[in-house]
Amino acid sequence: MKTPLQTSDLLFTTSATKFSETLKSIKRSTLSISNRLRSIEQDSQFVYAVADAYNLPLIANERCGSWYIPPERKAGSAYFKSTDGHIGEWSFSLRRLNTQVLDVIGQHDGCIIVDSTRRGKRMPDALSKTIPIWCAVLNRALFPEQTNAHQLHSPPISVSGSEHSQIEARLRFFLGQFQARLQLGLPLSAFREKLSKPLRPLWVTQESILPAGPSAFDAFHPVILCTASRRVPGGEVSEGGYIQGAGDDSEGWASGLTSELFWQNKERLMRTSEEDLPDLIQELVEVACSNVAGGKPILIEPTAVFHLSTTDIAATVCKEFDAIVSCGATEDAGLRELLKSNYLHLQCTAGKLGSRDLRGELHKLNDFLVSRPPVKSILICCSTGKDLSVGVALAALCMCCDDNVLFLGNLKPQSSTESITKALIRQRLSWIMTSHPPANPSRATLQSVNAFLMQRPCPPVAIQQPQPAANGHLQEHVRLVSIEAPSASPPPDRSTVLQAARPFSTTGTFHGLSGSWTINRTLTSYHSALPSGTFTGNATFTARTPTSRVKNVDAEYLYSEAGVFKTNTGLEMHAGRKYIYRLQTGTEEISVWFVGDDGESAAGLGWRLGSDQLDDHGKMVMKGGHLCGEDQYDARYEFQRNTDQQESSIERFRLIYQVKGPRKNYLSETWFTR
Structure with missing residues (x-):
């Protein structure tokens, strides 16, 4: 007969001298990288099953959702924040309209948006409230005549009746905000052309019963909101290594491993022991950093001039552009030698300090753009292509573009009464976010741009845009666009309106x-x-x-x-x-x-x-x-x-x-x- 397990048989680390320390040690071992990767792989099987049951494409709600979808099955990305669904903080984001999701929905008559959340909740707030708000507001804006589609839909298991009523009461305000943004130039008609019927959110968890086959939704485009992870009501220690929402907050546990690297090297990662995983991950990250390839600059529409990219991509495509603006701690000697005066470096350190540095560097951008000979393409880049470069592009769009700009030219400063307003800044930012949804400028970056644009008058520039000629072909036509030029005249009288x-x-x-x-x-x-x-x-x-x-x-x-x-x-x-x-x-x-x-x-x-x-x-x-x-x-x-x-x-x-x-x-x- 086997001897029962005794307390003395349990082996703990020498530092675990207290019971609380022992519990922490056990929890840390449970939340290991290998357990996380196995949990992600297990949950991804459920995501596949949902995609097959509804026969709809998979969209990852970044960043967590991408861990559960292999690249070959990923139709796109969405950026819905859970904080916009927090109690009392409900919001309809004008910064991230996620219009790219409408393309997928219109092409496939619906989509599946994948996300997850950590232990304790059935589904993330992004799925239970943020996206339902988005659907309701878009339905009201795009289908005003179909009043039966204007109501808010929320999952009763996650949203109480009281909270549902409070959110629904705010929909009119959200719609007003969205309509005000549309008046700044967003293409409502283009949005409407993508959809043939209203949107309707539906929720799927691992507790749901999936349909046996694809269902027909005649009255609406289904937006299936899939919570990838199984709900864990207690602690992970009791789940045999399974971790709910294992892909969430990957910055804190992945040691640089990204969802793309995970799926590219899944088999190798899964068979590597816990002790060897850190070394393998470091190796994969280093190889990925040294083999930057495949990325393309992003055109900021409706312009035909300004593009965004990372600094690494800029080095490989520099010959395709007339001028390049880069943000970083040091300038690129190769770009300087190649482009000479057509290369501008804005010296900005990493992180929030870099965003603050940007405020003092943007005057160089103003001088650079005014002094340019006529150009047809400018590339703006930073290390990520999502933060500092976006701020620089935003400043350039505000200083140089009207609503129909396609080309940029040079012009000597002259006086003007036109000013850069907050509404103009918001509109130009919407151009960037619509053209490049992964863009994620920090609050500090946007504050630096706003401070520069609102506090400093900007000289005018010339806009070259194609105009129809008599023969029906396009010809270049230079039109003057003045933007609050500095004036040497005395300050206005205090009685000025x-x-x-x-x-x-x-x-x-x-x-x-x-x-x-x-x-x-x-x-x-x-x-x-x-x-x-x-x-x-x-x-x-x-x-x-x-x-x-x-x-x-x-x-x-x-x-x-x-x-x-x-x-x-x-x-x-x-x-x-x-x-x-x-x-x-x-x-x-x-x-x-x-x-x-x-x-x-x-x-x-x-x-x-x-x-x-x-x-x-x-x-x-x-x-x-x-x-x-x-x-x-x-x-x-x-x-x-x-x-x-x-x-x-x-x-x-x-x-x-x-x-x-x-x-x-x-x-x-x-x-x-x-």
Whole structure:
């Protein structure tokens, strides 16, 4: 008879002197690279089964999804963020519209988007909420007449009824944002031509029963949202080495191994022992880095001039371009020797420091573009082809292109009243993101570009674009496009209308709110049970460290007001309220939150301010709203600068707040003055 296992028979590492350390050691061994790769390979078999059952192409939601799809079966990539589906932070991304997914859907009457998530959740928020929001907004924009397709679809097992209702209430705001972006030049008709019917998300997990054969979806294009991993309710230690969402956050465990390298060397990796895996991975990564090949520069449409690539690719295709702009710590001696004055190097270190360096280097780009002889192609590159080069391309597009530009030429500076606005920057960024979906400029990079464009006047350049000649052929025609040239004339009189001032920005407006205000409010009630009256008092925007768990909240105010409300009947009472104002500079958005019972923390999202523009009187207008039960709340902010024209110097502003519903019907107009 075998002797029962004794405690003394268990062997732990010498450092595991405590029980907690022992458990950590066991967990680390469970989450080994070999276990991750085996789990990925196992889950990929389920992904194949889903593709075969629905007979639809596979799209990876990057970066996690690519680990579960071999390159030969991957029809494309999507970039839907889970953070856009987090509770209270729901969003429709204008930066990543994922229009490339529509191409696949239109060609194959649907698609399967693959993603996964780590232990504890049934499916990632990107699949349960972000993509359903995307589908609902696109349906409303592209199929306005089919109102039965405008509703939000979400999985009940992951999204509660309350959360579903809150998201659905925001769809109108998301649609307004999308339509505003369409007005900046995005091709709505082109999107519509790709689809013959609305989109409908459907969810598949390893707990789902797959159809025996391909199904027919006559009323909609199916968007199958496939969670690749099996759900693990407890710890991975009890799963025999299986890891849920093993491909997630690969930067933390893969030691440089990419999904492409995994699939290219899967058999070799799977049969290598845990002890030898690090050496093998290092070898594969080094070989991949030394054999850069196959990549092609990306044309930024609708231009015919500007292209993006990595620095390595630029070295192999440099002869195909008239000029090259590179970003990096050191310039390329080979490119300098070959292109001479047609090569520009912007000295930027790696990471966030490089993004900050970019701000001081962009003036070189301006001089470089103005001094160019006529050229037909410019390549802009950086080490990744996704960050710094995108920022440089964005600056170039804003300085050099109108909506129909195809060629770039040279021109001596001359005066102009046309300025680079935030709307223009957003439009040019949409050109890049639509042409090159993998582009991923960091917030720091975009901030550097915005600061350069909005704070520095730019000389004009000439635009060469093909024009139809009398014989029907295209001829080159030079048209002057002026962009806020520097002027030697004296500064304008302080009484000049605000339209001539430097444009407002969301960030500058937000910082201009700081401090104390005197408020005067008129409340007009159209409901017999609610009184009309006036409110006078004081309000304070107090800056504090952001309390949001969302990383891209850059600044925050605790707003507090107190005063006396006097009804039309003569009744007086003391009143007050609090809100939280948050700024997200990456998306140029201000959000307003209700305050909880503690008077400090956020209890729920009130509204987000969007659709910012200058009205006929030069005021910055921002709008937002939300649905509370059956009552619709709409807010309109009108900001007015001081006569010193400083961006963050706000003299006064007005808040118009309208509430309509079965229980409420009133109009509130509040003036804030210093």
